[in-house]
Amino acid sequence: MIYKRLLLSLLPCIALASGSVSAYEKLEPPHDYDRVAQEIVATLENVHYNKTLIDDEVSEQAFENYLDALDPSRSFFLKSDVDTLSKYRSAFDDALRNGDSQVAYDIYNAYLDRAETRLEKVLADIPDMVKSFQYTVDESLNADPDKLEWAETDAELDDYWRKRIKNRALTLKLNGESEEDIISAIERRYKSQLKQIDQTNATDVFQSFANSVTSVLDPHTTYFAPRASEAFNINMSLSLEGIGAVLQMEDDYTKVVRLIPGGPAEARKELAPNDRIIAVGQEGEPMIDVVGMRLDDVVDMIRGERGTNVILEIIPANSNTQNSKKITITREKVKLEDQSAQKKIVEVERGGETFKVGVIELPTFYSDFAAIQRGDRDYKSSTRDTKRLIEELQEEDITALILDLRNNGGGSLQEANSLTGLFIPAGPVVQIRDASGRVSILGDQDRDVAYSGPMAVLVNRMSASASEIVAGALKDYGRAIIVGDQTFGKGTVQVLQEMDKGQLKITQAKFYRVSGESTQHKGVMPDINFPSLLDTNQVGESALENPLPWDKIHDTRYPVYWEFADYVDELTSLHDKRIKQDANFVALEDQINYVKDQREHFKSISLNENTREAQREDSEQKQLDRENKRRKALDLPVLENVDDIESPEDDVYAHEAAEVVLDFIGLYQKNN
Known part of the structure; x- marks a missing residue:
């Protein structure tokens, strides 16, 4: 859930009906954050894209978010605790608006007492508990977060904890750990959690409280307290x-x-x-x-x-x-040059002739801003590098080009705009609508075209933001056929707003394609779908909590160069026929189907050693069988051990993208 991504995951703790006295100091609101609370409300209501009123409806969702952030696995609170705390459901909005966050600390301190009591009890019981585990008993642990419920009684929660610890102990046992090492490892886990209780401070609680509210509006609006703000800025650089x-x-x-x-x-x-x-x-x-x-x-x-x-x-x-x-x-430092555009050539044999298809892999949209500021005319940028690689590929007589944006999470919007311009004359590239409904258009002003031939854009579920702008524009212009998987769906713009303390990253605008379609939520749909192991239900904007919806605005004026839609049915038929005969894709499809078939069966985890060992052996044997089936089809030596499996050297996705674009060339020439 998105609020768990950006909130600091506060450690377990509580004191409600138990009446126990916590050994840890209760936390109180830091009053130097009272003004920050009011700033956050004002900014959300006036600057956020939706300008949502922070009211009781938001408060009720924020209350649930806050409990989930504190106790995501339902490990500490009882249902009666949650019922008692429910009196605060409609208090979060007023607390922020009035600059009085006491409600967050009342809930946190209840959590503090519960967690301290539970963890100390667990630590005292671990040695005897682990020694008493019978791994021949047929029982299971619920692994489906959507079906986790608050325990009704302490005895029910005790049993849930016993199963959690047994699962970890069994995992370690199956990995060859001794009983002594298993006990030490599990003790370290919960000693670490207890230590974190002492390290959690009032600012951490305030940040978690604030983000329980911001996450109601959308997944990317987040408050960073000063420490988290510094870490965020470091990550960005x-x-x-x-x-x-x-x-x-x-x-x-x-x-x-x-x-x-x-x-x-x-x-x-x-x-x-x-x-x-x-x-x-x-x-x-x-x-x-x-x-x-x-x-x-x-x-x-x-x-x-x-x-x-x-x-x-x-x-x-x-x-x-x-x-x-x-x-x-x-560990290494990720350098700009390691993320630079790279080229390669895929050779495809057809009718006794070899066709060369150039591939440009672009991991991110980058620009060396420091070099630009120094006045260095030879500064690196994704657009410059891509243009140079296109020229080099054309010297090698390529028939077509593939722009590979797989796993490209975005980067510079200006670079996405200028790079799109390498393939189209001057024209609009992306529309940006702000919170007031004003639409601005960012476009290419350079009429020069670096490459005008047939091309494909290869994307997957991890292609996001700026990648989706480029893929969407080239699709709308009819400049490229889009192949691969549905993209991520990150079509919103965030800005950093300075608070009295810390920063608020707030969603302020949305991206729209020149066709008027948003890239938000849906992303860019490929013309030709390639099979993928990434589950769109688990990865992507639509898998996050409270994403802004897909919508559409007016289109802009732009030419269409090739009507790829007229060829999609034939191209899909050729693609489907080809991958059914491709050993690499057959193995991939088998793996995808196996994972899908088994997913539902593993929403509960067996705590029986023989069952778990059999599951592992079955999974490894099927993996080995798939690989050997693939290797036999390719006249490669078979393997005897699953550990010997390595990733195929050939990029089957790039090769199939090359096949698709060559199919298009053949069909286009036939029809024209």
Whole structure:
């Protein structure tokens, strides 16, 4: 859920009907933030794209968000606690408006007492609990967050905790850990959570409270208190060494959102979107369990000195079991040159003739602003680099061009605009509508065209923002056929507003294509769909909480160069026939179907060792069978062990994109 991404995940804690006395100091509102609270309300109501009135309806949603941010896995509060706290449902809007956030601290302190009591009890019980586990018993743990309910009684919550700890113990046991090491690892998890209680301060609570309200408006409007604001600015400048991954909190887990192009994690190809990080370790030191840990603390553990290794224990997104694996990534700084445009040529054999299709891979829309400010005429930019690569590819007599925007999360809007201009004469590229309804048009003023031939744009679910502007414009102009997967759907514009303390990142405008269609929520739909392992229900704007809707405004005047829509049916038929005979795509389709078939069955996690081991063996055997089926079809030697599987060297998506654009050329020439 989006509010869990940007809020600091506050640690467990409470005191309601128990009457216990917390060993931790209760937190009180920091009155130097009273003015900030009022500024946030005023800015949301007057600057946000929707200019939503912060009223009781918003407050009720904010109340639910706040409870979910504090106790996402329903691990500490009882239903009776939530019923007692429900008197605050309609108080959040008034609290912010009046600059009196006491309500947030009343709820947090109740949480503080509950969590401290629960965690200390768990820590006292862990050794005997782990030693008593019977892994032959047929029982399961609910793993479907949509079906998590507040426990009615302490006994019910006790059993839920027993199952959670048993699941972690079984995972470690299946990974070969001794009973002693299992006990130590689980104790470290909950000792770490208790430590965080002491580290959580009043400002953290205020930030979480403020974001419970901002997240009602949309997923990208967020308040950053001073510490978080500094971290956000550091992330934006890419100035710290790390693994090159964007992370968020979801249901107590640190989840991978996307990999930064050119970063160490992307290069290793062992980490993927939606993978969950459950432990982090440094070389020569014990792994630290990070489930339930604050996101900024997890990030601090992953960052480190360039050239050093960090060890991550993850539950892969495409795994249908809770079994984890460890991966090692060497920390490096993500440099501009590592994200630069690259070229390659895909050769396709047809009718005894070899056709060359140029591919330009663009990981992000970049520009070396520092070099520009220095007056350096040879500054790097995505547009300049792409133009140079086009010229080099044309010298090699390419028949067509593919612009590869897969995993391109965006970047400079100006670069997206100028890069689009490489393929069209002067004209509009994107429309931007602000909160007042005013529409401005950003377009290309340069009539020169770097490439006028047939082309395709290759996208996937991680193509976002500026990528969607380029793909949408080239689709509307009929300059490129769009192939791949539905894009992310990030069609909103955020600005940073300085508060008395910290910053508010607020959604202020929306992007629209020249056709008038928004890129928000729906993204850009491909003309030809390629199969993908990324689940659009789990990844993308539509998977976030409270995304702004798709809509449409007036179109602009623009020419259409090729009517690709007239060819889509024939192109799709040729594509479908081809991939059914392509060993790589057959293996991919088998994997996609297997994951879909199994997904529903694994919304509850078996706590029986034999069952879990059988699930793992079945998953690995099917993975090995798929790979060997693919290898046999390609006359490659078969493998005996799943650990020997490596990613195919050939980019099957780029090759199929080349096939599609060549199909179009053939059909166009036939009809004209």
